[in-house]
Amino acid sequence: MAISTYQMLIDGAWCDAADGARFDSVNPATGDVWSNVPEATAQDVDRAVQAADAALDGPWGQMTATERGKCLRRLGDLLAENSESIGRVETTDTGKMFKETAWQATYIAEYLQFYAGAADKIHGETLPIDKPDMFVFTEREPIGVIAAVVPWNSQMFLSAVKIGPALAAGNTIVLKASEHASAPLLEFGKLVAQAGIPNGVVNIVTGGATCGKALTSHPQVAKIAFTGGPNAARHVVRNSAENFAEVSLELGGKSPFIVFDDANIESAVNGCVAGIFGATGQSCVAGSRLFVHDDIADEFLEKLVHIAQNICIGDPQDDATEMGPLCTQGQIDHIQRQIALAIEQGGQVLTGGKPADLAGLYFEPTIIACPSPEMTILDTELFGPVLTVQRFKSEDQVVAMANDTMHGLAAGIFTRDSARSIRMSKRVKAGIVWVNTYRAISPIAAFGGVKSSGYGREAGMQSVYAYTRPKTVWMNLSDDPIANPFKMR
The missing domain is CATH 3.40.309.10 (Aldehyde Dehydrogenase; Chain A, domain 2)
Structure with missing residues (x-):
């Protein structure tokens, strides 16, 4: 069987690692190598983060919330249309049953469409300040560049619940695919440009610990959304101290x-x-x-x-x-x-x-x-x-x-x-x-853990607001000049 060769997605272009390093992926159903993927260097990660940072002020940053929602809706539609082909790739790469991976890809499209509808529902509030000449309100702004780290086991779902709310809120994202099974996310990446999402808004890098450390400690990353094991999560939290990034963790369970x-x-x-x-x-x-x-x-x-x-x-x-x-x-x-x-x-x-x-x-x-x-x-x-x-x-x-x-x-x-x-x-x-049921999910319902199973929530409207920062605006409505507090009496 011919080996499939993949590249990473950085700033809208498909590329290899800076040093040309690559690694193989094995089909767990047969034990045979079936694909080959770049091993990202810190330089590659930096290029991806720089592209995401620049995209915040580019065409993406100029779009209205409704326009962002339309892009997400198209991305969801494309995922549903390509659910069978992406499901085949995910099954080959992870060993998950095809009837499950194909169904999940279709259902995950509903998550992206949910967030598409949420994009123009993000709002602030007016505050009843006890100063008659002041009008005070809040608004929600995107946090910035999001680093999303996902495992191999439910990577399409775990990516959608990060990409969806992050993009709905106006952020950009660098997604690190699992080194154990990167191909499904790279196939998904092919749909991004087709959905009308500008270059640099969604970047996908592949690799192991070097790639992960470079991404989660990068000074221009504003938030880290991590799903994985508690040992790796401890490294992520320590890395986040380098840039004071916000962190959400969805970790393991023993339910x-x-x-x-x-x-x-x-x-x-x-x-x-x-x-x-x-x-x-x-x-x-x-x-x-x-x-x-x-x-x-x-x-x-x-x-x-x-x-x-x-x-x-x-x-x-x-x-x-x-x-x-x-x-x-x-x-x-x-x-x-x-x-x-x-x-x-x-x-x-x-x-x-x-x-x-x-x-x-x-x-x-x-x-x-x-x-x-x-x-x-x-x-x-x-x-x-x-x-x-x-x-x-x-x-x-x-x-x-x-x-x-x-x-x-x-x-x-x-x-x-x-x-x-x-x-x-x-x-x-x-x-x-x-x-009286188990493993039921919906884009409307948030999920996440307590104790060593992590903190923060994914899915639901709560997760959209988690990808924003509130800004408070004070407006003086009076025509009177502001008194000079330093004027000598």
Whole structure:
């Protein structure tokens, strides 16, 4: 198979790295190199940031909010029109199932269209100042150059919730694609000029740590929007100190999936399967910690194990496939180490627990019963199809167990008791709580975490305002001259 060669997008032009360095990307379904991407230098990053900074005062800066919205709407339309081709590329690069990537590209277009509609809804306010000769109002201005750093696992979605509000508010952006799977964002970049977005407004650079450090510490970056792991996030926060950039962090999760004894078992089992085995568990909101009431645990686990053992694992391009491969060999190595440690600490593997007998980076759907709350695996994000199981007897007990984590991104609660669902949604420490459903999203609804799962919110109107700075304007309406405070009496 011919290897696809990509370039970076800087100031509206496709280019290689300054020193010509490149790196390969592997198709996780086959283990073969399929594409080749530039390894950006600090010089390349600087060119991208300079282009974004210049674009703030160029044609983009002269556009009205309505005109910016029209550009975003066209970009969303183009994404929907090209969803199949971009989905194929994303599946090849990441191993995510094609039926998921193609659908996501179409749905993500709705996010861009939401922000298109929000562009001319950004407004300030008048203030009731107690000075009759003063008129005081606020307005919202773009922050400036945005550095967006996204991981490979849901890169189209995680880019859209940064690009959309940033551009709607009038900012420009430099997007760093993941070094593990850069091609989908570079394909997306081909649509930017077609949408009528001026050169330099959207720039896409590719590379690893050198590229990331140069971008997040650049003195002309005004805000960093980062999605990834907590270790990398700590570097980002330290880098931001160099330029006093604002920072938003959407980090990992170890989300509790809580099933009470009055839950609809069939629905809860299906939700649990989708929550942990969907996307091969490679989701920051994966429901990776199952808490099931002791009275229904045996029945629930019997159904759950049966489904897990019959999940169709295979080629992510095949519509019959239900679970594809992991993206990197490093994930498999990490998962195997954690499973071995869990068994050593008393865990019981109910199903799975090893790589699937297939060529490529496949791992079996895995369920592990965890008798001790001290087990390391209970608060270690695996980013794979591994579910831990703990039993509980009371509401207070499961709240304590669910909150016993450094993470706080999402939670799922399954119960028919509406009062309990409200109590639980208040008591569980998470930025997103789903009741009798899981992984539901909308451009209208913000998401984000607490504790080590980050801070700041993405999606919704709140995120648009997060890409603006308020300015307060005082106007003296009096014709009288201002008194000279230094005049001698």
